[in-house]
Amino acid sequence: MSTDCLFCRIVEGAVPATVVHETDIVLAFRDIDPQSPTHVLVIPKEHHPDAASMAAADPALAGHLLAVTGEVAKLEGVDASGYRLVFNTGADANQTVFHVHCHVLAGRHLSWPPG
Numbered sequence: 001m002s003t004d005c006l007f008c009r010i011v012e013g014a015v016p017a018t019v020v021h022e023t024d025i026v027l028a029f030r031d032i033d034p035q036s037p038t039h040v041l042v043i044p045k046e047h048h049p050d051a052a053s054m055a056a057a058d059p060a061l062a063g064h065l066l067a068v069t070g071e072v073a074k075l076e077g078v079d080a081s082g083y084r085l086v087f088n089t090g091a092d093a094n095q096t097v098f099h100v101h102c103h104v105l106a107g108r109h110l111s112w113p114p115g
């Protein structure tokens, strides 16, 4: 845990969030500034700075987190219509919170390539 990490504080309950799904090791909550009608962030409860470091440290956790993104898509009713998973990593990708999070984006047509 990192006490100066915003998403660790959400896991602790010290910062409120709208939780849509939770397992013992993963939390899914709505993005505060949604970029699409469905915009959910799926995070491990344990602090890892980015997707690569999570996958290297705990491959089972990374796999579980991916499975939870699929459950979130079903709960949000977008599994059939489609959705995008994004792990922004580093400065050029505009990662702003250095606690790994998978964006689940859906509910409108998502252009490709992204801007």
Ligand code: 5GP
Residues within 6 Å of the ligand: 006, 015, 017, 018, 029, 030, 031, 032, 033, 034, 087, 088, 094, 095, 096, 097, 098
């Ligand atoms: P990144 O740019 O690091 O990939 O994404 C960070 C995301 O966290 C952004 O989409 C931003 O809107 C979201 N975010 C930042 N602060 C908060 C917060 O306090 N609560 C929630 N629910 N989302 C946040």
Ligand code: ZN
Residues within 6 Å of the ligand: 001, 002, 005, 006, 007, 008, 009, 046, 047, 048, 098, 099
């Ligand atoms: Zn953290």
